[in-house]
Amino acid sequence: MGKIKGSIVVNTDRCKGCSLCVVACPKDVIALSDKHVNVNGYPYAVAVRPDDCIGCASCGIVCPDGCISVYKKRMED
Amino acid sequence: MKGNEAIAHAAIRCGCDAYFGYPITPQSEVIETLAELKPWETTGMVVLQAESEVASINMVYGAAGAGKKVFTSSSSPGVALMQEGISYMAGAELPGVFINVQRGGPGLGTIQPSQSDYFQSTRGGGNGDYYVIVLAPSSVQEMADFMDLAFTLAFKYRMPAMILSDGVIGQMMEKVVLPPVKPRRTEEEIKKECPWATFGRTPDRKPNIITSLELQPEVMEIRNQKLLKKYELVKENEVRYETSQCEDADYLFVAFGSAARISEKAMELAREDGLKVGLFRPITLWPFPDKQLEALAKGKKGVLSVEINAGQMVEDVRLATHGTVPVEHFGRLGGIVPDPEEIVNSLKENIKSGRFNG
Amino acid sequence: MKEDIIAPENLVYEKPSLMNDTPMHYCPGCSHGVVHKLVAEVIEEMGMQDKAVGVSPVGCSVFAYRYIDIDWSEAAHGRAPAVATGIKRCWPDRLVFTYQGDGDLACIGTAETIHALNRGENITIIFINNAIYGMTGGQMAPTTLLGQKTVTCPYGRTPELHGYPLKMTEIAATLQGTCYVTRQSVDTVAAIRSAKKAIRKAFEASMQGKGSSLVEITSTCNSGWKLSPVKANEWLREKMFEFYPKGDLKNTIDE
Numbered sequence: 001m002g003k004i005k006g007s008i009v010v011n012t013d014r015c016k017g018c019s020l021c022v023v024a025c026p027k028d029v030i031a032l033s034d035k036h037v038n039v040n041g042y043p044y045a046v047a048v049r050p051d052d053c054i055g056c057a058s059c060g061i062v063c064p065d066g067c068i069s070v071y072k073k074r075m076e077d
Numbered sequence: 078m079k080g081n082e083a084i085a086h087a088a089i090r091c092g093c094d095a096y097f098g099y100p101i102t103p104q105s106e107v108i109e110t111l112a113e114l115k116p117w118e119t120t121g122m123v124v125l126q127a128e129s130e131v132a133s134i135n136m137v138y139g140a141a142g143a144g145k146k147v148f149t150s151s152s153s154p155g156v157a158l159m160q161e162g163i164s165y166m167a168g169a170e171l172p173g174v175f176i177n178v179q180r181g182g183p184g185l186g187t188i189q190p191s192q193s194d195y196f197q198s199t200r201g202g203g204n205g206d207y208y209v210i211v212l213a214p215s216s217v218q219e220m221a222d223f224m225d226l227a228f229t230l231a232f233k234y235r236m237p238a239m240i241l242s243d244g245v246i247g248q249m250m251e252k253v254v255l256p257p258v259k260p261r262r263t264e265e266e267i268k269k270e271c272p273w274a275t276f277g278r279t280p281d282r283k284p285n286i287i288t289s290l291e292l293q294p295e296v297m298e299i300r301n302q303k304l305l306k307k308y309e310l311v312k313e314n315e316v317r318y319e320t321s322q323c324e325d326a327d328y329l330f331v332a333f334g335s336a337a338r339i340s341e342k343a344m345e346l347a348r349e350d351g352l353k354v355g356l357f358r359p360i361t362l363w364p365f366p367d368k369q370l371e372a373l374a375k376g377k378k379g380v381l382s383v384e385i386n387a388g389q390m391v392e393d394v395r396l397a398t399h400g401t402v403p404v405e406h407f408g409r410l411g412g413i414v415p416d417p418e419e420i421v422n423s424l425k426e427n428i429k430s431g432r433f434n435g
Numbered sequence: 436m437k438e439d440i441i442a443p444e445n446l447v448y449e450k451p452s453l454m455n456d457t458p459m460h461y462c463p464g465c466s467h468g469v470v471h472k473l474v475a476e477v478i479e480e481m482g483m484q485d486k487a488v489g490v491s492p493v494g495c496s497v498f499a500y501r502y503i504d505i506d507w508s509e510a511a512h513g514r515a516p517a518v519a520t521g522i523k524r525c526w527p528d529r530l531v532f533t534y535q536g537d538g539d540l541a542c543i544g545t546a547e548t549i550h551a552l553n554r555g556e557n558i559t560i561i562f563i564n565n566a567i568y569g570m571t572g573g574q575m576a577p578t579t580l581l582g583q584k585t586v587t588c589p590y591g592r593t594p595e596l597h598g599y600p601l602k603m604t605e606i607a608a609t610l611q612g613t614c615y616v617t618r619q620s621v622d623t624v625a626a627i628r629s630a631k632k633a634i635r636k637a638f639e640a641s642m643q644g645k646g647s648s649l650v651e652i653t654s655t656c657n658s659g660w661k662l663s664p665v666k667a668n669e670w671l672r673e674k675m676f677e678f679y680p681k682g683d684l685k686n687t688i689d690e
Contacts, residue, residue: 014458019664020664020668042463055440058624061624061627062469064459064466064467064469064472066451070447070449071445071447094525095525125524127520127550128547129546132546135514135518135547136517138508138510138514138521139521140525142508142518143522143526147521275508276488276522277486277529285507286508286509287508288507290509
């Protein structure tokens with residue numbers, strides 16, 4: 001049985017840096033960008049521990065602005 | 078039949094889709110007749126008694142925005158409540174018809190007839206720069222005829238149209254020939270006539286949005302200017318009026334609605350007394366037939382604006398004639414309908430006092 | 436490896452396609468965005484894109500029509516249920532819903548709301564209750580909690596000065612015209628899933644002609660509450676749920 005791996009793609013220009021995804025992620029994958037801001041001056045969500053992502057979509061579901069797309073794949077060993 | 082009943086019959090016959098209203102004297106027969114006739118079983122027309130005039134006009138807003146032929150009716154205090162919705166309809170460019178069977182005010186006032194909502198009707202009525210088309214029937218026949226006309230104009234220009242009646246015309250019984258039967262429009266016909274309407278986006282178009290809101294001043298100004306252009310077009314094309322014995326007249330009565338009927342009798346009485354009087358009856362109060370009145374009033378010795386109010390249309394008569402002839406007002410208040418004799422006496426008084434030329 | 440995962444066949448979540456790319460004007464973390472997504476998802480999943488007509492209110496969500504690509508009618512303050520009545524009565528096979536805040540629904544539009552629900556109009560009312568007036572800058576709402584501070588009750592709401600908070604959803608549950616009345620929230624993944632189910636249930640009931648539904652979403656207004664989005668969710672759970680308990684208040688759909 002393979003391991004489930006996930007990955008997220010953040011529409012950083014749409015992100016408002018509200019942090020709700022950071023709190024919702026069960027694996028602490030996401031943090032807000034440290035020094036960089038987007039076109040609207042907001043820090044944005046970044047997958048800082050991408051290898052830990054399980055593709056549960058919690059971040060996408062709680063995101064008020066629909067910025068996060070979530071992918072999930074069963075990896076063969 | 079009564080004027081109010083004629084409205085109900087005419088609405089069903091001209092293919093109206095819905096009525097939303099709230100009872101108020103002296104126009105409750107409109108909804109009562111509709112309820113009695115049960116058009117939902119024949120033409121499929123919706124009839125709904127709302128919780129208030131505010132709700133009624135907003136139901137009209139919703140249904141009109143969805144492309145339907147809908148109307149409401151009320152009397153003065155109720156129409157005052159509707160002004161919010163009418164202003165939104167004007168802003169969102171929605172066609173819809175509303176009927177005001179006027180009674181005296183201010184406030185609760187009286188349930189007796191009046192024409193004291195002239196200012197409100199002809200100056201938009203609610204907030205913002207807008208007008209509504211105002212048709213003033215002076216007979217039960219015209220109550221019936223103006224229903225279809227009001228819808229036609231409302232849809233032609235995408236704006237609210239009003240039938241400004243009063244307690245006399247609404248309650249009066251007269252013979253009437255009802256307008257021919259028109260079927261209600263099909264979905265395809267509505268889609269064609271109202272490509273802007275909100276009844277479900279089809280894959281061939283972008284979503285439609287009905288709104289009067291625009292936060293950008295530059296864009297809002299363009300919207301305002303677009304409305305003004307439309308109003309100019311209405312002024313050019315839709316002025317309606319009637320004249321009687323104006324050609325040889327020395328004096329003119331200007332009157333609309335029930336006051337025009339009484340003035341017609343007064344004109345005859347005056348002529349029996351040797352006073353050559355003509356009658357000018359504006360049928361559209363907005364747009365007001367100002368050019369036509371100006372031309373007719375030229376060289377007359379005096380113009381008497383006869384109204385069942387404290388003097389409202391007289392301002393438009395003065396604007397139209399802009400000082401070229403003496404203009405005075407005669408009116409009764411409190412729900413009292415003037416006698417023809419009183420009108421003739423007022424004319425004589427104006428001549429005697431020198432306000433009118435002898 | 437990341438490249439292997441990010442492929443169309445592996446997509447498990449994205450912004451609903453009915454929600455367009457126009458950036459939403461809401462403050463960061465605002466509940467409105469989540470509820471907008473749910474509405475868009477449900478309409479999409481029901482395949483009602485071409486039959487749905489939304490009625491937006493006056494308040495923060497006045498511009499709801501900019502974000503979800505269906506037909507919308509923008510109502511005067513509080514009149515959305517009357518506008519929806521007009522549309523639904525004339526187009527009975529359309530999916531008609533209103534989206535209203537607490538000022539719109541529970542204050543200026545109380546009459547329109549109660550009467551539309553009581554007539555059993557086959558519409559859904561989505562009620563965003565964040566206990567404050569967001570758009571005009573954080574004034575007291577009819578739903579503001581006792582003791583809660585707003586710019587028009589800066590020392591906290593007191594019954595003597597301001598009266599009591601109004602539980603519109605409880606009132607709605609007593610009306611004969613309603614078939615489904617529920618209070619939900621969107622503060623956690625589980626809550627969001629539950630709220631989505633509620634919206635779907637209500638929309639379906641309206642299409643089956645079962646009467647009116649009211650779906651209250653007890654929400655946050657972090658700007659108005661002067662809290663961070665995360666803290667606002669905590670305050671919601673601590674304070675709001677106590678006075679506005681979650682769950683179904685009425686469900687006669689399956690009877």
